Amino acid sequence: MGVEEDVRGSPEAAEATEQKEVTQTDIETVQQFQESFGRIRQELHKVIVGQERVMEELLIAMFSRGHCLLVGVPGLAKTMMISTLADALSLSFNRIQFTPDLMPSDITGTEVIQVDQATGQRHFKFLPGPLFSNVILADEINRTPPKTQAALLEAMQERQVTIGGKKNTLADPFFVLATQNPIEQEGTYPLPEAQLDRFMFEIFVDYPEEEEEFEILRSTTAQFPEKVDEVLSGEDILKLQSIVRRVPIAEHVIRYAMEIVRKTRVHKGNVPEFIKEWVTWGAGPRAGQYLILGGKARAILRGRYYVSCDDIKYVAHPVLRHRIITNFNAEAEGIKPDHIADKLLEDTPTDESALVRDKRLPEMLDKQTSTE
Numbered sequence: 001m002g003v004e005e006d007v008r009g010s011p012e013a014a015e016a017t018e019q020k021e022v023t024q025t026d027i028e029t030v031q032q033f034q035e036s037f038g039r040i041r042q043e044l045h046k047v048i049v050g051q052e053r054v055m056e057e058l059l060i061a062m063f064s065r066g067h068c069l070l071v072g073v074p075g076l077a078k079t080m081m082i083s084t085l086a087d088a089l090s091l092s093f094n095r096i097q098f099t100p101d102l103m104p105s106d107i108t109g110t111e112v113i114q115v116d117q118a119t120g121q122r123h124f125k126f127l128p129g130p131l132f133s134n135v136i137l138a139d140e141i142n143r144t145p146p147k148t149q150a151a152l153l154e155a156m157q158e159r160q161v162t163i164g165g166k167k168n169t170l171a172d173p174f175f176v177l178a179t180q181n182p183i184e185q186e187g188t189y190p191l192p193e194a195q196l197d198r199f200m201f202e203i204f205v206d207y208p209e210e211e212e213e214f215e216i217l218r219s220t221t222a223q224f225p226e227k228v229d230e231v232l233s234g235e236d237i238l239k240l241q242s243i244v245r246r247v248p249i250a251e252h253v254i255r256y257a258m259e260i261v262r263k264t265r266v267h268k269g270n271v272p273e274f275i276k277e278w279v280t281w282g283a284g285p286r287a288g289q290y291l292i293l294g295g296k297a298r299a300i301l302r303g304r305y306y307v308s309c310d311d312i313k314y315v316a317h318p319v320l321r322h323r324i325i326t327n328f329n330a331e332a333e334g335i336k337p338d339h340i341a342d343k344l345l346e347d348t349p350t351d352e353s354a355l356v357r358d359k360r361l362p363e364m365l366d367k368q369t370s371t372e
Contacts, residue, residue, distance in 0.1 A: 044085065068202070093133060094130040126168065137177050142191060248307075291316065
């Protein structure tokens with residue numbers, strides 16, 4: 001089924017196109033990027049076996065101008081996956097190994113005194129740090145002190161660093177992927193909730209399936225991996241990021257995303273009983289923004305120029321995973337944020353009439369939509 005056919009045949013598309021006219025150029029661009037997405041997956045599979053969902057979530061975050069926090073045990077090819085993705089997208093890549101003695105200037109750069117050989121005068125010259133790259137892998141971010149974490153998070157939010165009172169703009173596109181080891185926590189500096197909220201997704205990297213692990217062992221011990229070809233350029237990615245923002249979305253899909261987020265707030269309004277029982281603190285408005293942006297990016301990757309409730313569902317777990325703070329009751333029962341997200345999706349209707357009837361929703365969406 002073509003994109004044009006999708007745009008005409010869906011209730012979400014019909015309502016969304018009332019908000020914004022979909023041009024033929026936009027449709028052709030979406031089709032081109034859908035083809036590019038398939039080629040990117042092919043290139044990644046030259047090196048990476050499995051991890052389909054992880055790779056798609058990484059691309060969704062990148063095309064939404066977001067950043068990701070990867071959680072997984074060592075040895076699951078996280079570094080190789082990111083470096084391969086950077087190669088396929090023709091982007092520069094730097095890996096920073098975070099350690100307890102790492103200083104902010106070690107990642108942002110520093111000023112050094114340089115002597116002019118002709119005049120003998122001295123002046124300061126800025127030497128850029130590893131942050132001045134398109135794709136940054138911040139390995140084991142919780143092993144470095146808070147001041148270095150703050151320097152990285154400032155760069156993520158502002159896309160610039162300030163050295164010696166001067167602002168230095170970072171490369172664009174700019175994408176940070178931080179990793180944490182979920183097993184070993186001794187001697188670490190856990191990220192506080194306010195800093196975790198800066199990451200669009202928390203992506204869980206799991207062990208490979210049996211057949212995938214067999215293929216990993218077979219291929220990696222036989223020959224060197226194939227060379228990855230470039231599929232998109234930095235300019236292409238910036239263009240796609242702009243298109244993602246312009247993807248129309250129906251009002252009832254916005255309501256759906258908003259209700260999912262509002263139901264996590266245990267102290268606000270009428271929320272499900274399991275939230276009161278298991279949750280200490282819920283997600284803020286940024287979660288709703290990322291649900292919608294992630295839904296838009298996924299729609300583009302799937303060749304559609306509108307957002308459906310299924311797109312919101314797909315990104316709900318990585319968006320909410322690090323924003324739902326569970327209490328002791330949940331920990332005692334072995335309840336994780338993913339379990340709560342599952343129940344939220346089951347409890348939230350996708351039908352437009354049911355969403356409008358729900359008294360827990362406010363009548364006006366101005367505050368929610370104006371922050372996007």
